[in-house]
Amino acid sequence: MKALKRLMYLGYYLKQLDREKFRLFLDHTVKQTGKSKAAVLADVVVSVFKYNISILEYFQFRFFEKNDTEREKWAGTGYMYEYQLLMNPKSARGILDDKTKFYKSYAKFFVHAVADIADLKSRPELVKQLLENPSGKIVFKAADGKCGVGVEILPALDFTASTIVPFMEKNNFDLVEEFIIQHPKLQQLSPSAVNTVRIFTQLNDKNEVEILGSRQRISVNSPVDNMAAGNMAAPIDESTGKVSGVAVYSDITKHDQARHPVTSVDIVGFEIPFWNEILEMVGEAALLHPENRSIGWDIVVTEKGPGFIEGNHDWCKLLWQLPEKRGMKSVLENHRKAYV
Secondary structure, eight states: OHHHHHHHHHHHHHHHOOHHHHHHHHHHHHHHHOOOHHHHHHHHHHHHHHHOOOHHHHHHTTGGGOOHHHHTTOOOHHHHHHHHHHHSOTTTTHHHHOHHHHHHHSGGGOOSOEEEHHHHHHOHHHHHHHHTOTTSEEEEEOTTOOTTTTEEEEEGGGOOTTTHHHHHHHHTOOEEEEOOOOOHHHHHHOTTSOOOEEEEEEEOTTSOEEEEEEEEEEOSSOSSOOGGGTOEEEEEETTTTEEOSOBBOSSTTSOOBSBOTTTOOBOTTOBOTTHHHHHHHHHHHHTTSTTSOEEEEEEEEETTEEEEEEEETTOOHHHHHGGGTSOOHHHHHHHHHHHO
């Protein structure tokens, strides 16, 4: 049964595979290790079955440098799918999957104006707030968009109270938000995108909130900040709110960065504004809907304080582990064993 499941996972990985990235990683690994392509590919297939990881994760976790003991420590896609299905069952995760449901359920934690079509029709003052927001831009989103897909940023002056709803209905947008102006410190670090903090929370067997990790996502000449788009992430020391290590890419051909490669601002030691308020916010939010026990929160930091962008039931194992430069599956195993 286990082998059949891993075979099904392999089929999924092949279907979803970014072949250009795969060829890039494979060539890089062959050059780094001196092994033949056939030898590396054989190791990839064995690792997919043995360690429950995806094809690209073999490279991103740098398994070509690791022994069996070190490889066993990493949580890959297959393991995370099973873990998150246990912690965030399909019957409960809709509140996180659907951006409209999320914003309505966690509205008290937002620092920027957000509205769906029903809000726009019933609250003219909200329309006015959106169209006159300080950034001069508004963001349209699909409720089920992922990783920046289904998002469009446009000048607020392009719209009036009578045209914004028809535009959303015509283009299948479910939400509109004011464009967020990030905190000046984060703007100085990287002005190309809003740079969010990701915090992973877990409810333990006593329904207490534990933080599994905190990361600062950092854009590099990109309008988004996620690692999948070629950006960086760095670990944050939970006790101080300061970045505690270099920023890393998920692209194994790129080097770690202690300073931002464009702005030259120091990354290591960078202090996240409103850190205590961020911790207080996620601690409260994690208990609000405990049917979802393990959540990755995306947090924006503004001059007014922190606020949510979204919560993720299928939070990223790369963003969680790569900045720490170690496999962290044992952390989840302790929770899994206590829960089943």
